[in-house]
Amino acid sequence: MTAIMVVEDNAISARILDINLTRAGYQTLLVPTGKSALSALASGTEADLIITDIIMADMDGFRLLRELRENERWRRIPVMISSSLSDTESVRQAAVLGCRSYLIKPIQPGLLLRKIAELFSQDKPTLRDRSEAFVQFGLDEEAYLELAGTFGALVRGQIVLLEQLQSQHSALLRPALRDLSEGALVMGAERLTECIGRLQATAGDGLSRGGWVPGYKALLEELKLVEEALASPLLPV
Amino acid sequence: MNEHGEKPVFDRAALVERLGMDDEGLIRELMEMFLADLPVQIQQLKQALEQEDGDRVMRLGHSLKGAAANLGTDALSDVAHRLEIAGRNGDLQSGRSLVPLIEREHQSLLSALFTSGILVPGTERAHL
Numbered sequence: 001m002t003a004i005m006v007v008e009d010n011a012i013s014a015r016i017l018d019i020n021l022t023r024a025g026y027q028t029l030l031v032p033t034g035k036s037a038l039s040a041l042a043s044g045t046e047a048d049l050i051i052t053d054i055i056m057a058d059m060d061g062f063r064l065l066r067e068l069r070e071n072e073r074w075r076r077i078p079v080m081i082s083s084s085l086s087d088t089e090s091v092r093q094a095a096v097l098g099c100r101s102y103l104i105k106p107i108q109p110g111l112l113l114r115k116i117a118e119l120f121s122q123d124k125p126t127l128r129d130r131s132e133a134f135v136q137f138g139l140d141e142e143a144y145l146e147l148a149g150t151f152g153a154l155v156r157g158q159i160v161l162l163e164q165l166q167s168q169h170s171a172l173l174r175p176a177l178r179d180l181s182e183g184a185l186v187m188g189a190e191r192l193t194e195c196i197g198r199l200q201a202t203a204g205d206g207l208s209r210g211g212w213v214p215g216y217k218a219l220l221e222e223l224k225l226v227e228e229a230l231a232s233p234l235l236p237v
Numbered sequence: 238m239n240e241h242g243e244k245p246v247f248d249r250a251a252l253v254e255r256l257g258m259d260d261e262g263l264i265r266e267l268m269e270m271f272l273a274d275l276p277v278q279i280q281q282l283k284q285a286l287e288q289e290d291g292d293r294v295m296r297l298g299h300s301l302k303g304a305a306a307n308l309g310t311d312a313l314s315d316v317a318h319r320l321e322i323a324g325r326n327g328d329l330q331s332g333r334s335l336v337p338l339i340e341r342e343h344q345s346l347l348s349a350l351f352t353s354g355i356l357v358p359g360t361e362r363a364h365l
Contacts, residue, residue: 012308
């Protein structure tokens with residue numbers, strides 16, 4: 001059973017998280033402070049995920065994140081933040097410290113459970129949602145939309161190019177793949193990043209190898225999914 | 238928000254959504270937890286204001302804001318947010334002026350919970 005440690009000094013907020021997580025089948029451990037979280041881990045408690053508040057009495061969520069990242073045994077435990085702080089600086093700081101997801105209170109159970117499921121799932125989303133783009137790269141709303149626009153134009157251009165190329169001339173694709181790969185990384189188009197990686201490896205082997213055509217088709221298909229996600233009036237939030 | 242632009246004393250629907258189910262027993266349990274702690278928090282807040290400890294006022298306000306918002310007690314959460322800001326700015330005069338508002342919201346919440354039957358008359362001593 002997946003074990004989630006909830007670090008929350010407010011008993012009500014902790015209980016509401018607990019109710020939602022337990023009902024979704026997760027095992028929970030509630031601790032009231034950053035220090036008690038570290039003590040529990042030090043005494044052998046296993047956690048597959050830590051959800052922490054930021055403002056807490058003895059050790060804030062950022063300090064807890066830092067302590068976890070500096071410890072060889074705990075550095076790989078994913079951490080999500082659940083806080084009512086929604087300022088860019090807090091989100092940026094969380095991103096720098098490697099926080100995987102940043103949820104703003106009051107807690108929305110649907111979003112909470114979806115983010116957790118995604119975190120443990122092998123199925124990557126077409127596009128990372130907006131709040132994660134904020135977390136990962138410290139983007140604000142305006143910067144995100146601008147980037148989404150530029151990336152969308154690039155994706156549309158590549159779809160046209162790929163359709164014209166009809167799976168021929170892999171060499172022509174290499175510069176385009178490089179540009180796409182940068183945009184895909186920032187926008188969190190993780191499946192697209194994987195498609196590009198596979199195709200780049202195959203393209204390096206020349207046209208004679210059998211991996212090129214399926215890779216090309218997978219890329220075209222994924223680009224169309226990304227285009228659709230970007231064209232949605234409500235980009236993922 | 239109502240027609241006067243005021244936040245609701247208790248938005249039950251919001252709490253039900255947050256819990257993912259309409260469970261009267263669970264709502265009562267959470268409200269009793271909250272109300273048992275609220276007088277203690279108000280006392281701590283008064284103490285922090287007396288000691289002119291803006292940082293503590295900010296933390297207490299922040300914590301109360303989060304808990305109250307999670308419970309759908311939006312009016313109380315709103316005053317707690319103002320306390321958090323006052324504490325952060327070291328504006329203890331504003332902080333002191335907000336204490337009676339917190340106490341008023343506490344009473345309004347109790348009334349709303351008794352009226353709606355979430356709290357049962359006769360148990361009010363435990364919450365006052």
